[in-house]
Amino acid sequence: MDSPSCDGHTLTPHLGRRFTDSDVSAEAAQSVSLRSSRMECSLAAGLEELCPVCGDKVSGYHYGLLTCESCKGFFKRTVQNNKKYLCAESRVCSIDVTQRKRCPACRFHKCLHVGMRLEAVRADRIRGGRNKFGPMYKRDRALKQQRRALIQAAGFRTDSGPPLGSTQHRALTFTGDLRCAPILHCTAQHERISYQPPSLCSLLPPDSPNQAQWASSSNWTIKSEPAISSAAVMPSDQLFSLSPRAPRTPQLVTEFVRCDPDELQLQNAVAARLLQEQHGERHGGAGTFRGMCLMADQTLFSIVEWARTSIFFKQLKVNDQMKLLHSCWSDLLLLDIISRQVLHGKEGRLLLVTGQEVELCDVASHAGVTVAGLVQRGQELVEKLLLIKVDRQELACIKFIILFNPDVKQLEEHHFIEGVQEQAEGALLEYTLCSSSHLHGRFAHLLLCLSELRSLSALAEEYLHCRHLGGEVPGNNLLMEMLHAKRSWA
DNA sequence: ATAGCCTTGATA
DNA sequence: TATCAAGGCTAT
Numbered sequence: 001m002d003s004p005s006c007d008g009h010t011l012t013p014h015l016g017r018r019f020t021d022s023d024v025s026a027e028a029a030q031s032v033s034l035r036s037s038r039m040e041c042s043l044a045a046g047l048e049e050l051c052p053v054c055g056d057k058v059s060g061y062h063y064g065l066l067t068c069e070s071c072k073g074f075f076k077r078t079v080q081n082n083k084k085y086l087c088a089e090s091r092v093c094s095i096d097v098t099q100r101k102r103c104p105a106c107r108f109h110k111c112l113h114v115g116m117r118l119e120a121v122r123a124d125r126i127r128g129g130r131n132k133f134g135p136m137y138k139r140d141r142a143l144k145q146q147r148r149a150l151i152q153a154a155g156f157r158t159d160s161g162p163p164l165g166s167t168q169h170r171a172l173t174f175t176g177d178l179r180c181a182p183i184l185h186c187t188a189q190h191e192r193i194s195y196q197p198p199s200l201c202s203l204l205p206p207d208s209p210n211q212a213q214w215a216s217s218s219n220w221t222i223k224s225e226p227a228i229s230s231a232a233v234m235p236s237d238q239l240f241s242l243s244p245r246a247p248r249t250p251q252l253v254t255e256f257v258r259c260d261p262d263e264l265q266l267q268n269a270v271a272a273r274l275l276q277e278q279h280g281e282r283h284g285g286a287g288t289f290r291g292m293c294l295m296a297d298q299t300l301f302s303i304v305e306w307a308r309t310s311i312f313f314k315q316l317k318v319n320d321q322m323k324l325l326h327s328c329w330s331d332l333l334l335l336d337i338i339s340r341q342v343l344h345g346k347e348g349r350l351l352l353v354t355g356q357e358v359e360l361c362d363v364a365s366h367a368g369v370t371v372a373g374l375v376q377r378g379q380e381l382v383e384k385l386l387l388i389k390v391d392r393q394e395l396a397c398i399k400f401i402i403l404f405n406p407d408v409k410q411l412e413e414h415h416f417i418e419g420v421q422e423q424a425e426g427a428l429l430e431y432t433l434c435s436s437s438h439l440h441g442r443f444a445h446l447l448l449c450l451s452e453l454r455s456l457s458a459l460a461e462e463y464l465h466c467r468h469l470g471g472e473v474p475g476n477n478l479l480m481e482m483l484h485a486k487r488s489w490a
Numbered sequence: 491a492t493a494g495c496c497t498t499g500a501t502a
Numbered sequence: 503t504a505t506c507a508a509g510g511c512t513a514t
Binding site for chain 3: 125129
């Protein structure tokens with residue numbers, strides 16, 4: 001694997017920047033009266049599942065995963081009859097329970113994207129029996145069961161626990177190990193700033209002798225060998241923070257939040273760096289496509305830096321670190337933008353990583369049909385998250401769930417990575433059950449939003465690749481490395 | 491064409 | 503033998 005641009009770790013010592021996100025596409029915060037029907041659907045408990053395609057009630061495992069009856073039927077009809085659909089819009093239609101009939105093309109695309117399996121539809125149409133996915137379904141059930149047991153073992157009740165929404169806008173606490181280091185490594189030559197973009201490989205530190213050590217400040221133990229269902233196990237007395245300010249917040253959630261960079265410092269760093277990058281260049285302003293690419297590139301640096309200094313990730317070998325980042329960069333990039341709108345954004349405006357604000361109507365009017373569609377769906381996602389009042393704790397968990405993806409191929413430390421993801425999911429589930437007794441199914445709603453986020457980021461990536469083929473994306477940067485890396489081993 | 495309900499049959 | 507994910511049927 002490995003990026004072809006991996007040429008050593010020479011730039012590693014310089015990388016002390018700490019900030020996060022921004023992006024290429026867009027979305028915005030706009031408080032709109034969302035359909036309340038979905039929120040009202042009485043899910044019996046936080047563990048109830050929603051169809052990852054449309055959000056309807058799940059009826060069982062169908063073609064590889066838990067879906068509703070209608071998407072099961074739709075997928076079957078489409079595959080059996082070899083149907084070809086065409087999207088009348090720009091192939092980025094939003095699919096939910098009320099709109100799923102409107103665009104079969106995008107619905108089928110989403111079916112595939114969330115993981116429905118073509119090969120589970122039988123060519124011979126023979127009924128009954130089981131297929132090869134049986135063991136997979138069983139393992140999935142066992143995992144869900146184990147998470148339930150984990151929560152019960154922690155002795156927590158679903159009908160208790162104060163809401164934590166009040167902490168939503170509290171400033172992040174800085175931690176000592178996030179160094180504030182030189183932002184730029186530019187060499188001025190003949191009035192022009194020449195910046196040598198480091199490759200991802202060089203951003204990540206070389207494997208260090210002590211990397212096998214666990215995070216020094218914590219007691220987390222993720223077993224790297226597969227225990228029962230390879231789940232990571234944490235003693236139940238460590239599950240919740242004892243802090244009086246955040247009662248019954250799982251300690252791991254607190255740890256995840258602590259890894260997040262500070263928004264203000266991030267703004268300053270990215271803005272300063274963009275200024276340097278754009279020096280001497282024309283057509284690089286924030287309003288241009290090229291400007292957006294530069295901003296996305298800078299955000300990627302911050303994401304790499306966040307990952308590099310984060311709990312669990314810093315313990316991985318560089319090869320696995322690179323594989324994980326190559327796999328999920330666009331999800332993290334989009335989540336960064338979405339999070340910014342949800343936590344800090346204003347209605348009708350797009351808040352950039354630099355702190356600048358753009359009118360959403362301006363974005364829509366200047367964009368092509370594809371970008372406008374992406375922006376629209378991004379907005380809808382922001383609205384959904386605002387409606388359920390997602391908070392920083394939950395977003396921090398989601399970042400780790402995205403990063404520690406055990407489905408990435410050829411991971412050396414697969415079991416460890418799987419264990420971390422399970423821990424992160426478990427922590428999020430516990431947190432949602434503790435903090436939102438008023439809203440059943442919050443966890444499932446968050447996972448549904450994650451599914452939508454992944455779907456959107458895949459579309460944005462496709463779009464970016466098209467623009468790249470047209471020679472419109474500035475090259476020789478981290479953004480391009482990511483774009484190529486994923487495609488080279490996908 | 492959709493989606494809720496029905497029938498089937500290999501596997502645990 | 504019970505389970506449950508396949509495919510089938512049919513009112514809308």
